[in-house]
Amino acid sequence: MENEKKQNNSGLKAAVVILALLLLGSIGYIIKMTADNKKEVTELTTEKDKFASDLKANIAELEASRSENTELDAERQKLLEENKELLAKIEKAEGDAAAMARYKNEYFRLKREQDNLVAEIKLLKEQNVALTSSLDSTNVVLDEERKFKDTLLVQNDNLAKTVEKGSKLSVLNLNVQAVKERSSGKQIDTDKASRADKLKVSFIIAENQIAKSGSRTYYVQVIDSKNNILGDKETISMGGEGMSLTYSFITQVKYENKTVQVNEELSGKDFQSGTYFVNVFNEKGENVSKTSFNLR
Secondary structure, eight states: OHHHHHHHHHHHHHHHHHHHHHHHHHHHHHHHHHHHHHHHHHHHHHHHHHHHHHHHHHHHHHHHOOOSSHHHHHHHHHHHHHHHHHHHHHHHOOSOHHHHHHHHHHHHHHHHHHHHHHHHHHHHHHHHHHHHHHHHHHHHHHHHHHHHHHHHHOOSGGGOOOOOOSSSOOEEEEEEEEEEEOTTSOEEEOOOTTTOOEEEEEEEEOOOSSSOOEEEEEEEEEEOTTSOBOTTOEEEEOSSTTOEEEESEEEEEEEOSSOEEEEEEEEOSSOOSEEEEEEEEOTTSOEEEEEEEEEO
């Protein structure tokens, strides 16, 4: 009986020991699982914060990368909305590893597309800057050419204009010089009405590659200080609506899209002192140039 009691006590002790070991093992497992779970949650939270921060940076980059190209800007706007949607999902995620894995894949896809798009927008902007720089350089060169032509050709405020592009020809540098011609044929400049017996009229027809080449007719009108028209005093109808023009002489010019120097002479006698006015009209009756000069 006593032996049986001892055996029962030994068995009970063994059972207690086994239960204690099982309990300790369970507690250890629970502690480990809790620690692992806490670690996983911490890692997911860290990862969540990182991707949220990266997405905010990507969104800022897309908002700053606007393009004048309609197609590229539409693609930029689409990516911007997709990044914002993904950011909202990540910020709402609550420790779901599977969902976070999907979000990571979506993030990397959007990032690849964004990098390609931003690079394309940057290249387009660089090309536009280069083109703008080239146009600016061209404009600088053209401006210098205009200034050079003004220096050479324009002698008064009425003619201080650049040559127009188009079919209309520009008449520049209209100049009149009174001269006294000796019997030898030598001409001497003068500003005295009593000495003058000729007026030398000159002007330039500017180069224009757009205008049609061919013969051009110009009508020159010289008016003295008493409002008399000198020279031929021929009157023709031009300009429509019953308009007419009385001219001093006609000059014919062969125009071949290059600068032409025109030189004519108007003979006369008994020139009056005072201010003279000179007008040049084209075939349409348009006053294309004018000037004045004085004889004393």
